[in-house]
Amino acid sequence: MVRLLFLIIISGVLLELAACNLEREVDITLPEYESRYVVECYLEPGQPISLLLSRSAAYFEPFPQLNEDFLGKILVDSAKVAIIYNGVEIPLENRLIINPLTQKVYNYYSSAHIPYDTINPFELSIATKDGLSIHAATRLLPVVPIDSLVVQFAEGDTLARLLTYITDNTTRPDYYRRMLHEGSLDSIPVQDFATDDRLAEGTIVYGTRFNYEEGDTLIATIFHIDKAYHDFLESLVDATGANGNPFAQPSPIISNLEGTANAIGIFTGLTYDRKTVAVSR
Amino acid sequence: MKYLLFLGFACSVSLGLAQQQYILSGKVVDGDNGETLIGATVVAPALGVGTLSNEYGFFSIALPALDSVEAVVSYVGYQPQYYRFYLRSDTAIQAALSTGVQLQEVLVKANSYREQLSSTEMSVEAVSTKEAKLLPVLLGESDILKTIQLKPGIPSGSEGTTGLFVRGGSSDQNLIVLDEAVVYNPNHLFGFFSTFNTDAVKDLKIYKGGFPAPYGGRLSSVIDVKLKEGNNQKFSGSGGIGLIASRLTLEGPIQKGESSFIVSGRRTYVDIFTRAVNRANADKEDYTQIPDYFFYDLNTKLNVGLGKKDRLFLSGYFGRDVFGFDNAFFNFNFDWGNATGTARWNHTFSPRLFANTSFTYSDYQYNITNRITGFSFRVGSNIRDASLKSDFYYEPNNQHTIRFGANAAYHQFTVGRLKAGSDDGLVSFSAGQDFAGLELGVYISDEIDFSERFSLNAGLRLSGFQNDSAFYAGLEPRLASRYTLTERWVLKASYARMYQYLHLVSSAGLALPTDLWYPSTRLVKPQRSDQLALGVSYLLGEQYLLTWETYYKSLDRQLQFVDGAQLFVNDRLEEEFAIGRGEAYGLEFSIEKKQGRLSGWIGYTLALIRLSDFEPVSPDGRFAQESEGFGAFSPIYDRRHDLSVVTLFELSRRLTVTATFVYGSGDLRWLAPGRFTFQDIYGASFEAVVPDYQGRNNYRLPPYHRLDLGLVLHFFPKWGESDLSLNVVNAYDRRNTFFIYLEPEYETVDGTDGNQIQIPTRISAKQVSLFPILPSFTWNFKF
Secondary structure, X not given: OHHHHHHHHHHHHXXXXXXXXXXXXXXXXXXXXXXXXXXXXXXXEOOEEEEEEEEOEEXXXXXXXXXXXXXXXXXXXXXXXXXXXXXXXXXXXXXXXXXXXXXXXXXXXXXXXXXXXXXXOEEEEEEXXXXXXXXXXXXXXXXXXEEEEEEEEOOOOXXXXXXXXXXXXXXXXXXXXXXXXXXXXXXXXOEEXXXXXXOOOOEEEEOOOOOEOOOOEEEEEEEEEOHHHHHHHHHHHHHHHHOOOOOOOOOOOOOOOEOOOOOEEEEEEOEEEEEEEEOOO | OHHHHHHHHXXXXXXXXXXXXXXXXXXXXXXXXXXXXXXXXXXXXXXXXXXXXXXXXXXXXEEEOOOOEEXXXXXXXXXXXXXXXXXXXXXXXXXEEEOOOOOOHHHHHHHHHHHHHHOOOOOEEEEOHHHHXXXXXXXXXXXXXXXXXXXXXXXXXXXXXXXXXXXXXXXXXXXXXXXXXXXXXXXXXXXXXXXXXXXXXXXXXXXXXXXXXOOOOOOOEEEEEEEOOOOOOOOEEEEEEOOOEEEXXXXXXXXXXXXXXXXXXXXXXXXXXXXXXXXXXXXOOOOOOOOEEEEEEEEEEEEEEOOOOEEEEEEEEEEXXXXXXXXXXXXXXXXXXXXXXXXXXXXXXXXXXXEEEEEEEEEEEEEEEEEEOOEEEEEEEEEEEEEEEEEEEXXXXXXXXXXXXXXXXXXXXXXXXXXXXXXXXXXXXXEEEEEEEEEEEEEEEEEEEXXXXXXXXXXXXXXXXXXXXXXXXXXEEEEEEEEEOOOOEEEEEEEEXXXXXXXXXXXXXXXXXXXXXXXXXXXXXXXXXXXXXXXXXXXXXXXXXXXXXXXXXXXXXXXXXXXXXXXXXXXXXXXXXXXXXXXXXXXXXXXXXXXXXXXXXXXEEEEXXXXXXXXXXXXXXXXXXXXXXXXXXOOOOOOOEEEEEEEEEEEEOOEEEEEEEEEEOOOEEOOXXXXXXXXXXXXXXXXXXXXXXXXXXXXXXXXXXXXXXXXXXXXXXXXXXXXXXXXXXXXXXXXXXXXXXXXXXXXXXXXXXXXXXEEEEEEEEEEEOOOOOEEEEEEEEEO
């Protein structure tokens, strides 16, 4: 909330400053930067395995143009990628996949489907063509169901809010990613953040502002995530949020990847519950 | 140390046996209003002995029994007073000095520097409220804390703020005391204004090193602010009307010459205009309400004489910043501020022994309340102290000034107290930690004049801190010495060890009112510093004092947050701490001219500060598990060069022109040298540019420089005095960097499914400045 407040203030200040011509473009020289491998791999029960291996770039390095080999400039090919599960190595083929449903792009793929196994670990092994290694391990977590979605209208108003209730297991630390979409999952999420259960006493409720009218469709998703993914998402928020907010403390990306490549990214399981509700009185 | 004290006592006894001596003691006050004068000179010229009035205006000097002894009491800017005594017994006087035509101007001017040269004190800076009121300032609000930032070795924080980073220390390493009560947050409006209303302040002094033994509890500086005592001669008032705030101070005698009061208040009034704008636009659909913001502060003091030997002072401060936003669904309030109270008793046991005992109370808190229909949320932190302190001044003879005393402070901390829940009771959660701690100190010091050339102030302080889980104690030796090479050249050296038991836990960004004070615990050990300083002073003519000082300071157990720290509402905050060490060194130079129509100073600092060797406080914290740690780095306030030029030119009785120019190497910032694209999962937004932060504080901002000009027109109406102060801050419209951010630019293209997608095309660096050329005016009055 405090961060939000200062973000509001800073946004206001920036608008004012722009009006007073107190903001201008400058040439700066940033410290040397060595490009790093970036990994994104989400293991979803019942789904094939997809992995995106790309590279980071110096901040001011020109972006590839659309008319050139756009993806080829970003993606990293020719790496040996495998998932190890129950002692079995599942190799991932280096080919470009565009999921027609999600519009997400991956460059390593296996048609092997991930089992819903919350006990045994999944391991990731990547050997890049320049001889570097990336390793990681994760487990799937049990789905935490959404107990209920409650639509509440403001007194004497036509606008409503949505409350999403879940029951937290108070005997262990849990981490969640909360998402809320209006209309469809293709839209920009209305809410998307990671939380933990430090303050929870059994029931966790996620609320919204009074923003919704009768007839609106809301899709609530609760991902049950591990600490590594939670910390990774938080560091992502801190890293992006600190750029432009002088009061914020930036954060390096906290990855769960190991190996000689010094890669950044995340290798994690993805279990979730999703419910849809139509706003009505 | 013991040997030195013994030697000092032995000398005094032998001198005492040589000739019968009597004590001339008393108090030095301003004859116009009864305010005590600190550091006034009391000299017997024919005998070559002298002393200074202490921080309570009290002095004591042993003089030989003679039929005619002449003593002169003087203070810079005042007419000296001459006394002739037939000295056959201890004698007490009250020297009431007055301003006006300075018949002995040369003597007074010379004295002001001779005091500095003859003292063992070094690394001390002071500014007068007169200077603070005349110098040009942001939006016309005179600010003594900002004025002190113009002195060498005290670089300010970011643009316009009152943060102080003394000799490489962080902003929490300053002990800021207002009438002996600790002020934990000296800022209004995120540091753009200080909590000290210049109308109510009598004196501000800052110790950057060579700390006297009575002071402890912070590593890098002591900022001692004293409130006025109130005019005990006549009822008077002063105040001002400025662009953003107005001030009013009333003071007067309760019993003429004996007791007095002062009440001083200040409030900003921008909120009055913003509320009017909000009301005028309330019916507009797209109108975004402007939040309310204002601050105020109130100072009061009672000064009561209880006979010839006793005096009682009661003073208090209360200040608040209030930020609020309120509409049909959303009710948000954020307030923060300090409250302090002091009850102080001065007692003169004998002409040789003076005591000051004080009970102080300090409270700093912030509270955030938020209510969104059906849900409420409240979070706050607080530090509260009750402190008792006694200081004794014992002057057995003219060669020794012994100070001893003790203090005990009971601290109560509430850290991140949160309560939130729904009206129906279905959801309820709370968090927060409470701590208590007892901080103790006992000290003794002796200022020994071995000869006219050499004097030494040797002190020892024993401090300790106790809370539920830990007890810490430390010996803090203090040494300061002076060696006079010639009448004009003086060498000084000092060493001080300091312990700090309370820590302000703030992010690597700029300071916020929500930064937390946290006690030393079993895992969080007290900070410690050792500072060695060497100095040379040279009196050029009678008007200019040149001072060089160089210092080295080692800093142990410095606190930082680990990468990705969860700072807000965290009951396991210690897991987010890392502790390391640091070292700071530098060179300071100043040339100062206090008197005459043209006065001012030039200060230059060359400094370096480096922090390193950070380790997690908690072995179970995530720093230990997941971060590779952070290597050596410099804090954002590591400023290599810092120059300030301050001039005040009294063109005539009616017109004073002032100017300040500052130049500093750019501060450091933590910018990401790299970026990557993050696709994320289905349903989430694609992040085309995610910063990849690496080593901390890796980018130096462009140099900072600014010229401020002021013009003060003085008027002398029948009812008193007034002046119109015209300021132009940032006179040549320099766009200094407040912060830099990196902004991607996007091109919208058609995607494969017919949707439009945004592709980043280039990244530009944007520099944000805080203010352009900024004229302002303030009308001040005094009656």
